[in-house]
Amino acid sequence: AQSVTQLGSHVSVSEGALVLLRCNYSSSVPPYLFWYVQYPNQGLQLLLKYTSAATLVKGINGFEAEFKKSETSFHLTKPSAHMSDAAEYFCAVSHTGTASKLTFGTGTRLQVTL
């Protein structure tokens, strides 16, 4: 069965510091992987996705993630945090090779401090 593990339910960084949100997956087939962001009182918005092309994926708002098959990881990074990055972030894996059916991780809440 496919699953996703997000290490750290809460992460706090200073403004300007590196953001690193961890995601490990398990999948019996080559996975499609996604990162979504949820701002307070809003729905989920796609940040970026990996669909078996380039292993380093660039997304919106300066975020990027690297697919590492040997580590079964898809960690999300941003070189310099901004206050507006404070949100909850979800990693998700596809069962079917499309975005239509996703299994989500439990989420990581990012806090950005001055």
Place this chain on the structure above:
Amino acid sequence: EAQVTQNPRYLITVTGKKLTVTCSQNMNHEYMSWYRQDPGLGLRQIYYSMNVEVTDKGDVPEGYKVSRKEKRNFPLILESPSPNQTSLYFCASSTPGEQFFGPGTRLTVL
């Protein structure tokens, strides 16, 4: 504007009183889903639909019903709500490459 809409956005109800949460999308997507979001559990899929009149259970279907009579609409029905269904609900529609989420419905069952 391409979007997924849900109504109502907030609902407080009592145990056993049937309710329906509506979901509509204007992107002509075939695939639609319902999720619930609970603290520490992330999003869990309740039901999904691959096209009109084609629906199937997700990971947590107990206590819910859905129907898909038109491509754009995918209502979620709670025939007899219970307090353990208090949650934040999201509808989504998708292409093969991306899921698009509605703004959410916060349901409280007393």
